[in-house]
Amino acid sequence: DAGVIQSPRHEVTEMGQEVTLRCKPISGHDYLFWYRQTMMRGLELLIYFNNNVPIDDSGMPEDRFSAKMPNASFSTLKIQPSEPRDSAVYFCASSTPGTGDSDTQYFGPGTRLTVL
Amino acid sequence: AQSVTQPDIHITVSEGASLELRCNYSYGATPYLFWYVQSPGQGLQLLLKYFSGDTLVQGIKGFEAEFKRSQSSFNLRKPSVHWSDAAEYFCAVVEPDYKLSFGAGTTVTVRA
Numbered sequence: 440d441a442g443v444i445q446s447p448r449h450e451v452t453e454m455g456q457e458v459t460l461r462c463k464p465i466s467g468h469d470y471l472f473w474y475r476q477t478m479m480r481g482l483e484l485l486i487y488f489n490n491n492v493p494i495d496d497s498g499m500p501e502d503r504f505s506a507k508m509p510n511a512s513f514s515t516l517k518i519q520p521s522e523p524r525d526s527a528v529y530f531c532a533s534s535t536p537g538t539g540d541s542d543t544q545y546f547g548p549g550t551r552l553t554v555l
Numbered sequence: 556a557q558s559v560t561q562p563d564i565h566i567t568v569s570e571g572a573s574l575e576l577r578c579n580y581s582y583g584a585t586p587y588l589f590w591y592v593q594s595p596g597q598g599l600q601l602l603l604k605y606f607s608g609d610t611l612v613q614g615i616k617g618f619e620a621e622f623k624r625s626q627s628s629f630n631l632r633k634p635s636v637h638w639s640d641a642a643e644y645f646c647a648v649v650e651p652d653y654k655l656s657f658g659a660g661t662t663v664t665v666r667a
Binding site: 472530547551 | 589604645651655
């Protein structure tokens with residue numbers, strides 16, 4: 440399996456622009472998680488999905504952030520408009536609780552976002 | 556909610572020396588515990604995990620961790636570190652709704 444795939448790996452944009460981050464989870468995994476990592480706040484869970492349905496978005500910082508999962512193999516995290524304080528590394532992870540590998544989340548390589 | 560504490564922000568160790576990273580958790584029931592490693596510019600890689608059973612867990616890259624319920628700890632160890640072990644290490648616990656709660660991380664520097 441290719442693991443969790445994220446694109447782009449790096450994104451540099453200017454303040455006010457729309458940014459879309461993409462994630463393809465491991466095939467067969469029915470949970471998908473979006474995290475943000477910064478020096479100040481560490482790893483924060485933004486939102487997670489179960490069977491393509493958002494379960495908990497309490498970590499989404501503000502209305503500028505939105506996430507979708509139109510099907511089992513694709514999710515997006517969008518920031519519109521972007522601000523410099525959104526600069527961070529964004530990780531996607533997937534898991535399939537209830538199996539022999541219960542609750543183990545597998546992470547993608549991350550997208551490093553820089554907002555100028 | 557569960558929480559994870561990693562008391563050491565930064566540890567420096569000589570190559571070939573032993574390493575121990577501390578992790579304490581707060582959770583009422585038996586927790587599901589993980590250690591992840593993040594090399595510079597990379598994603599998080601799972602080192603090992605504890606769900607139940609044997610309290611000494613073996614992982615990849617020669618790492619092991621011991622679950623001690625009495626101390627609410629899940630410390631990570633390696634008998635002899637290699638320069639490639641320089642990275643940031645995260646302890647995490649799964650909450651009942653499958654969310655991971657991470658510690659703040661411990662950065663390991665390996666000196667020659």
